Amino acid sequence: MRHGTSSKGAITAMDTHRAERAPGVLAVLTHLNMVRLQPAQFSFAGGTASQSFQPMQEAEIMYRGQPIALVIAESMEAALGAASLIDVRYAVAPAAVELDAKGTRSLLQAEATKYFKDFVAGNPEAAIAAAPVQFEQTYNTPPQHQNPLELLSTVAEWDGEKLLVHEGTQAASAMRGGLAAQLGIPLANVRVVSPYVGGAFGQRGSLSSHTVFAAVAARAVSRPVKLVVPREQVFHATSFRPASEHVIRIGAERDGRLTGGVHLVRAQTSRFDLMPFTGQETTSRMYDSQL
Incomplete structure (x- = not known):
């Protein structure tokens, strides 16, 4: 995944040509060519997604570290190298990230x-x-930010219209329901295999964006895809x-x-x-x- 460097604003231009031509690259997904997903269902009590906002659907930037592109390649090294070749320009808007920062508002x-x-x-x-x-x-x-030794990772593969996901999770049913809802497919067509939770500390309690990305990527290239969230992106990829x-x-x-x-x-x-x-x-x- 390639994450954004702006805290708030919008992507005004994105050039992926060099990344697409890099050795080993199968596809590059951005908000410009990503499939349109159904809204994520966020709810603190029994929710399916860690947030309602789904990145890579529009040009809008809502938070620092937001994923803006996904490179699918033959190897992790090829994907990381190609991701660094993507040129992005932003229209930056004022951001408020501290309790007393200008622009914040309070609610009971x-x-x-x-x-x-x-x-x-x-x-x-x-x-x-x-x-x-x-x-x-x-x-x-x-x-x-919980950042355990084991990184967030997903393996997704399609068999016709059926999706199989391998991922350590604290809430397999929530992940299964969230994937079905966002991808717009029957719940019976989704299977989540999670024999071990792995490093969690709350970050594996619901569906995060990277899991949906892995499923979309596997369908885009018609082969199984493994997605591992890099260490520095774990700070932004899930709850804190x-x-x-x-x-x-x-x-x-x-x-x-x-x-x-x-x-x-x-x-x-x-x-x-x-x-x-x-x-x-x-x-x-x-x-x-x-x-």
Whole structure:
């Protein structure tokens, strides 16, 4: 895969002629010749895809590291070499990637999702105000990307109208359903084989774009295709833990017993998929208090 270097904007020109003529290259797929896929079905609870946005369908760039081209070749070395020959030009738009960056906007979690509603019990503000011991602190966590030793990889092959995919996954049924939906084929025509999960840490919990690309590529060249996501692209090819800000306020007795507490969180999410943050509700269950 060739990934983009712009954080936001659009591809204005793409020249793949040198890549297509490179030794060992079978095909080069971009948004200009990629088959039109059905929308990805993203849902935090029981979803099939890691994101609703499907790259390589339009010229629009939604995030840094977005895949913009796929080279199918006789070897990994030939594919990587040819991918480096693709010339791309962008119209760059302002991007906002930090919590307080210009251009960001905030939503209450209740406005973003019906899952993980705010937990409220009693009157914590009054309890904190009346407590002899009061504590307030703000903590920040950076984004964290799971990048296990085993890379993301897929082998896809077609037998007529039936698709067989070999991939380590935590959710074979979700992957199978997502492939059928995006490719517009019957669910009965898709089989996912996954005897071992491999390095996961949440990044193999749903269907990612590279799996769909492997299936499309195998059909395009009428032969089995193996796609391995390079190490540097793993940071962009699947989900990650977002940056967050935690404001903790606690009221307690002098012997340490908690009388009230407030845990407020701000966290990153994308503009096309509103992902809930699942940290603050844990606090209400971890500590005993007099509420």
